[in-house]
Amino acid sequence: MLGKLDGFNRTHHCGELEISDINKDVTIMGWVQKRRDHGGVIFIDVRDRSGFIQVVFNPHIEKEAFNKADQLRSEYVIAVKGSIRKRPKGNINQELATGKIEVEGKQLKILDKANTTPFLIEDDVNPGENLRLKYRYLDLRRPIMREIIKLRHRVVKITRDFMDDSGFLEIETPLLTKSTPEGARDYLVPSRINAGHFYALPQSPQLFKQLLMVSGMERYFQIAKCFRDEDLRANRQPEFTQIDIEMSFITRENIFELTENLLRDIFATKNIELPKKIPVMTYQKAIDQYGLDKPDLRFDMKLKNISDIVKDSQFKIFSNIVQNDGQVKGITVKAGAKFSRSEIDDLEKYVKLYEAKGLAWIMIKDDKIKSPIAKFFTEETINKIIERMEAKNGDLMLFVADQPDIVATSLGKLRVKLAGELDLIDKNKYEFTWIIDFPLFEYKKEEGRYVAKHHPFTAPLLDDVDELDNDLDKIKANSYDIVLNGEELGGGSIRISNKELQHKIFDVMNFTEEEIENKFGFLMDALQYGTPPHGGIALGLDRMIMILANTDSIRNVIAFPKTQKATSPLTKAPSKVDKKQLDELHIDLVDID
RNA sequence: GGAGGUGUAGCGAAGUGGUUGAACGCGCCGGCCUGUCACGCCGGAGAUCGCGGGUUCAAAUCCCGUCGCCUCCGCCA
Structure with a gap:
């Protein structure tokens, strides 16, 4: 029986x-x-x-x-x-x-009955990840995994309750949709009925949520699956989930308030309190002081600019870079004088990953200056540097000289790495911040044109459309990211709700009339029939759960995730398919070894 | 596309040329045990050392290639 x-x-x-x-x-x-x-x-x-x-x-x-x-x-x-x-x-x-x-x-x-399991169903076992994924149904029996799944459910439930209470409608949008030219690589789905045509899985429901605003739905949200065919990382999966939100007749501040209240409810599950108001920082300040647009504010070690001090120094590497539109910035590592030469070499290797050409350093050890570059500077210059860097006896100053974006990224990443290794981060701290005033565009060297930094439907912060004929680098976007402890939780923008402006934006991004019609004709059409001012935000559910669950892999917060090569050890997807299936889809495979 | 790390019984893991007939812990199998909860005690089984070449009298160990997994760079509006 x-x-x-x-x-x-x-x-x-x-x-x-x-x-x-x-x-x-x-x-x-x-x-x-x-x-x-x-x-x-x-x-x-x-x-x-x-x-x-x-x-x-x-x-x-x-x-x-x-x-x-x-x-x-x-x-x-x-x-x-x-x-x-x-x-x-x-x-x-x-x-x-x-x-x-x-x-x-x-x-x-x-x-x-049950066979002996390939690994013990316990929290403190450590089987290889491939094995865990192959037997994911057993891995999920472990209490630690089960609790993450339950936590994820709770967060989704809180979200639905909160959004419902706030007057939002949960509306599904298509998974089989149109390939979008901007942004990440699309996952494509061949059409059987329409030979040679393809659907794309959505990178986000962006255009549909805007169309829903045109529809007069006023407040939309969705727990939305998104797909991006890019390489994987510890916090990136090809399919992931966003809490997707869009509202009409609102300003940026309305979205901030709503998001903060939602996050307040969500983080309460882990007894994490949000401040009454999450502080706001400009993109420029984040880059200047932290090097990254997702600053970790749990510790100091800010980037300091010493370009003016070293501009005319005898150290040609520094002075030449400053005189050629570059800059020299540094961070001060408190008590860093204990670092050995080889440890500093390792730090240099690290910044080189981000294209920095080197890492200069000055150490104050036993009240003496120790540095391979000190000989190039006068005592006065050294003292100015020390003052600017706020360095004390026992500290280590680290400098990168390069183009501003390389300086920012390499030092910004180094700052975070050092804080982790030196245990400067209070694990019980939760520092939220809004980042605003992003550039609207960024220049893509490979493509030789400007592309939208957020997405091309983001409203610019400008008084006059004609400014779009001037310096595109200077134009700010009405967009915003919410950042927690150096992780981007989400981002959004006020959208363009005017056909002429939208057209102009496509123009400056070098889209032809024909491309605009083919790619975005349906949006341009929709914008002609009465569009409310609208905007929204998308929060990365997976990354939020990672933080709440205190885990460092996105695979731990997804029931059935994929490996770094985007495969499933459990189902063996992706896999070959029968010739018959390919024929029906009008697909011929080229020779692949 | 690139860099680094890693792969040894079911799991974790030691071993970097020959006393290793490949340790140890967990698990598994058999026996004993009435208060354990990391139960205990006795006995036992279980390993193509990722895969394929090569060097050597001798390879888990050295070399070349290859594959899986992980981290990172590029990529990710």
Whole structure:
């Protein structure tokens, strides 16, 4: 009768039983976490989604159940009838949530047997990630993974409740849609019915949510799957989830307020409090002081510009770079004078990853200057540098001289790396900030044209459209990112709600009339029929869960993630398909080795 | 496309040319055990050392190639 529940009706979940349930008759169901067989008495930890509880089988209580318990092995699925009782004195386990009580097992039913699992179903095992992904259904049995999945559910539920309370409609948008020319590489889906034509999976529901504003839906949100065919990282998967929001008749500040209130509810799940108002920082300030547009504000070590001090120095590397539109900036590592030469060499290797050509350094050790470059500077210059860098005895100053973007990125990344290694980051701190006033465009050398830094539907911050005929580098966008502890949680913008302006933006990005029509004709059409001012934001759900769950891999917060090569060890996707399928899709494969 | 790391029983992991018939821990199998909860005790099974070449009297160990996984650069409006 394997697998039949006859006579057994689950009454309680294992982890929810407590002292007040003593003397109750209960029926629990779950997996055998552990069998401890003492010959005369057998202990079974039974685990379900809620946690686990110890069941005792004693031959003097129920001989038959005891005998059956002898057959149990790890991960067998069982149903147990019994009664809750207090554990005998001296046998209380304070470590466990259910450690004061136990189930006296009276009837046992084996619902399914299990092979020995490839790894133990425990939190403190460390199987290779490939194995975990291949047997993901077992990996998810581990409490640590189960709790992340539950956390993710709670966050989504909080979001839906909050958005509903705030007057938003949850509206689904197509997954089979049109390839967009800007942005990431699209995942394409061939059309059987339309030979040679392709759908694309959405990189985001961007245009649909704007069209919904034109539709008069006023407030839209969606827990939206997004797809980007780019290389993977520890925090990047080809398919990921955004909390996607769009509102009409609002300003940037309305979106800030709404987002902050939503985040306040979400972060409360982990007892993390948001400030009354999240501070705002300009993009320029973030780059100047932190080098990155997602500054980690939990520690100081700001970037300092010494270009003016070294501009006319004898150190040609510095002075030449400054005189050729470059700059020299540095960070001061408190107590960094303990760094060895080879450790500094490693730091130099690190900044070189970001195209810096070198890492200059000045150390103040035992009140003496130690530095390979000090000989090029007068004492006065050195003192000015020390003053600017706010360095003290025992500190280490590190400098990069290069074009401003390279200086910013390399020092910005170095700052974060050093803070981590020197343990400067208070793990209990949560520093939120809005970043505003991004550039509207950035110049792409490879393409020889300007592209939108956020996306091409972002409204510029300008008084006059004619400014778009001037210096494009200077134009700011009405866009914003929300940053937490150096991670970008999300970003959005006020959108263009005017056809002429939208057209002008496409123009300056070098789109031809024909391209505009082909790629965005439907948007341009829609903008002619009465478009409300609107804007929105998208929050990265996966990254938010990573922070809340305190894990450093996005794969840990997705039930069935993919490997770095975008494959699934579980399903073996992607895979080859039959010739017949390809024929129907009008697809010929070119030779691939 | 590139750089680095890694791959040894089911899992974790030691071993960098020959006393290693490849350690150790967990798990697994058998036996004993009435209060364990990292149960304990006794016994046992289990390894193409990722794969393919090569060097050598001798390779897990050195060399070349290749594959998987991880981290990073590029890429990610």
